[in-house]
Amino acid sequence: MAKISLKSILGAIEGALDNMTELVESGGKELDKKLNKFNLEMSAKAAFSGERSFIETYLKLSEHELDLQKKFEQDPTFKEIYEKVEREWNEVDKEPVGSDKQDFVRRKVAEFILPEAVEEAENGKDIIEAVSIIRAKHAEFLRDVKSRLDRDPELMTVFEGTMEKNGGEEFLNYIKRIDADQPL
Secondary structure, three states: OOOOOHHHHHHHHHHHHHHHHHHHHHHHHHHHHHHHHHHHHHHHHHHHHHHHHHHHHHHHHHHHHHHHHHHHHHOHHHHHHHHHHHHHHHHHHOOOOOOOOOOOOOOOOOOOOOOHHHHHOOOHHHHHHHHHHHHHHHHHHHHHHHHHHHHOHHHHHHHHHHHHHOOOHHHHHHHHHOOOOOOO
């Protein structure tokens, strides 16, 4: 039976520990890269999601307002009843719906700027690509809104009023300047 020296056992253990340490360090670095990419993707999505929600909400409100106007034109009795209910509701509420007295914040067009260090990161290319995809999807959403408003001048008129009344002038001006053939 061969004798194994304590020195060789300790050497083997030390080598195994070194290998495990390298494995943990490389796994930790990989995890850090993935977390960094994930955090930057979430930050980019957060920057654009508020803008998207604001625009979608007021676009739907504008569509509803336009539908209501058309119903009023088609049915004057419906308009009278609606206005009566609205007056009664406002007397109870004491502040009209859509009142200019409402507090609101002027909305700013979303912007997301990657930190400069991203370009030098090991996975910088992956991060830049992921954020570019998020930006492209948002740009596509804005182009779709612009196209929809261009096809429906009545909706555009109502949307303009709704956005102006609710602090969305900057969004409105940005959407109006969108050219389908130009990058945003």
